[in-house]
Amino acid sequence: MNDTILKVENISKQYRLGLVGTGTISHDLNRWWYRVRGKEDPYLKIGEANDRSTKGTSDYVWALRDINFEVQRGEVLGIIGKNGAGKSTLLKILSKVTSPTTGEIKTKGRIASLLEVGTGFHGEMTGRENIYLNGAILGMTKKEIRSKIDEIIEFSGCERYIDTPVKRYSSGMTVRLAFAVAAFLEPEILVIDEVLAVGDAEFQKKAIGKMQDISRGEGRTVLFVSHNMAAVKSLCTRCVVLENGMTTFNGETNDAIEFYLKISRDKALNYTNPKIDTNRNSIKEVNIITNTNSSFQEHNGDLQIEIFVYSKEKIMSPAVSYQIINNDGLPLIHELILNEEQEFCQRQGTYLLISIVKNIKLYQGDYRLNVFFADNFSKITYHKLIEICDFEIINTNKRPYYWQKGSAIYKEYDTTWQVKKIDEGVNT
Structure with missing residues (x-):
C-alpha cells in the first residue's frame, strides 16, 4: 500500500550572489510588472548551476534545481553529496526555514528538524524551558511534553545542567539536548543535518540507535544528511545524491554510495x-x-x-x-x-x-x-x-x-x- 508521507515536486531555489534580495530597484520593479501581468518572473529564466569551484558569468545561481522525490512512512532517506551540493538548502526548505523559489512540498504530519547546533534554542532560557519551548513550536501540548520530559533529559545526559541557561552549555551538550527533544517529541518526520558529528562517540551511537528505533520500531520517517558513509549505510533504506543543486541519483543505498564515489573524482x-x-x-x-x-x-x-x-x-x-x-x-x-x-x-x-x-x-x-x-x-x-x-x-x-x-x-x-x-x- 502506498503510504507517502512527504512529496517534493519540482523544488528549486534561486539566490542572487553577493546581495540581499534582488539588489536593485529596477529588478524589483521589473518583477512586479511581470507579476501583475500574470507572466513568469524574468529572472527565473537566467542563472547558473551551483558549482562553487568555478567563476560564473551570471549574478544569479540555482542552489537547487528541479528536485523531485517521495518518501514513504517509516523510511529513512539519506541525502548525500559534496559540500555545496545543496543538501542543507533542501533540508531548510523541507523544515520551512526558507521557502522555495518554485515547486511544492506536500507532507502529512509534523516535521522536526535538527539543522545546526542550537537551532531553536534560546540561550537565556534553561534546558528544561527550551524543551517546553521546542515542544510548543512542534505543536505539542504542555501535557504531552510533560509526559516525555524525563525521557528527554535522561537520553541527553544533561540532567545536572538541565536548569542552567543553555548559553553556558558546550556545543556537544547543546546538540545532545536538541537531538533528544527532536527525537522524543514524536514528530512524524525527523530531519537531521550533519550535526551529530559534534557529539562524542558514545552519544553518536545512542543517536543512531534511536534513529533506527524511530524508523523501524515506531514507523516514523527520517531524512538524514551525513558525510559518514558507514552511518548512511547502516541507517538509510534509500538515498538521494545531489550534485551542483540537482538530483543525480535516487535509489538503493549501496548503489547511491557507489555512484557518489564515482562522481567525486578530483x-x-x-x-x-x-x-x-x-x-x-x-x-x-x-x-x-x-x-x-x-x-x-x-x-x-x-x-x-x-x-x-x-x-x-x-x-x-x-x-x-x-x-x-x-x-x-x-x-x-x-x-x-x-x-x-x-x-x-x-x-x-x-x-x-x-x-x-x-x-x-x-x-x-x-x-x-x-x-x-x-x-x-x-x-x-x-x-x-x-x-x-x-x-x-x-x-x-x-x-x-x-x-x-x-x-x-x-x-x-x-x-x-x-x-x-x-x-x-x-x-x-
Whole structure:
C-alpha cells in the first residue's frame, strides 16, 4: 500500500550572489510588472548551476534545481553529496526555514528538524524551558511534553545542567539536548543535518540507535544528511545524491554510495610540475591512487602514491620522502626511500617511485601530501612540494566506526616501495 508521507515536486531555489534580495530597484520593479501581468518572473529564466569551484558569468545561481522525490512512512532517506551540493538548502526548505523559489512540498504530519547546533534554542532560557519551548513550536501540548520530559533529559545526559541557561552549555551538550527533544517529541518526520558529528562517540551511537528505533520500531520517517558513509549505510533504506543543486541519483543505498564515489573524482589527486627544468633535479609528477578510484580512500584499504623524479645526473645518495598531513598541517605518516634500499637516480633520467600504504588506518577527514627530493648524504633538498593532492578518508565498512574527523593514526600501518626506470636519459 502506498503510504507517502512527504512529496517534493519540482523544488528549486534561486539566490542572487553577493546581495540581499534582488539588489536593485529596477529588478524589483521589473518583477512586479511581470507579476501583475500574470507572466513568469524574468529572472527565473537566467542563472547558473551551483558549482562553487568555478567563476560564473551570471549574478544569479540555482542552489537547487528541479528536485523531485517521495518518501514513504517509516523510511529513512539519506541525502548525500559534496559540500555545496545543496543538501542543507533542501533540508531548510523541507523544515520551512526558507521557502522555495518554485515547486511544492506536500507532507502529512509534523516535521522536526535538527539543522545546526542550537537551532531553536534560546540561550537565556534553561534546558528544561527550551524543551517546553521546542515542544510548543512542534505543536505539542504542555501535557504531552510533560509526559516525555524525563525521557528527554535522561537520553541527553544533561540532567545536572538541565536548569542552567543553555548559553553556558558546550556545543556537544547543546546538540545532545536538541537531538533528544527532536527525537522524543514524536514528530512524524525527523530531519537531521550533519550535526551529530559534534557529539562524542558514545552519544553518536545512542543517536543512531534511536534513529533506527524511530524508523523501524515506531514507523516514523527520517531524512538524514551525513558525510559518514558507514552511518548512511547502516541507517538509510534509500538515498538521494545531489550534485551542483540537482538530483543525480535516487535509489538503493549501496548503489547511491557507489555512484557518489564515482562522481567525486578530483583532479587534485594529481600534481604535474608545470616547469620542468632539465638542468636541475626535480619532482615531475605526483599521483594518488585510492582504492575507490576517486578522491575518497576507504579506511583500512590500500593507498598507492606515485612519485616521478627527474635526475639530471648521478646522485650519490638520493632520498625521496612524503608526508600525509591533516588539515592542521601535522604529518601523520612520513615515508622515506633511500638508494641503499632500492637503487635509483644513478644516471640521468626519470624514475617512478611507487609507495603502497597497506591497510591505511587514519581517522575520517581530509588529508594531503608534502613531497621531498633530496640528497641524504649532503642534506641538500633539490625540490619540495607542500600541501598537494587532496584526498578524503571515509569508512564504508558494514560495521560503523564512530569517531571525530581528526588528526591521529588509528592503528599501525605497513608500507612497501617499488622503483621503475622510465627512460635511459643521457649519461653525464
